[in-house]
Amino acid sequence: MGITLTGGYHLERLSDDSILMKMNLFQDSFLIRVVNDQKSKHVLIFNGEYGKRQDLEGVIFWEHHHSEDFVQSVSSSIEEFIPNQRCALALSYVLDGLLNGNEFKEIRQ
Secondary structure: OOEEEOOOEEEEEEEOOEEEEEEOOOOEEEEEEEEEOOOOEEEEEEEOOOOOOOEEEEEEEHHHOOOOOHHHHHHHHHHOOOOOHHHHHHHHHHHHHHHHOOOHHHHHO
């Protein structure tokens, strides 16, 4: 079960630290993994289908995002790897939920 949003992309939470994002419009899939431990907080963005070969597209280090507008700040970083503004913004809401304890369903708003 996941959330399908206008614009042709679908977000699905696979586990506590993983999100699968499918961009139907571009026929791309991204797997997002969150590393949130005592040593570091960062996000790995992989390009490829879940369960198949995946290439690391980029890493976002959370320590660089202390601004008041956390979601917008993270969204800008995501756009470096996923050049789709709506998709990056949607994903940043989900990541905010994973790292800051907000509900996954907030992405609907």
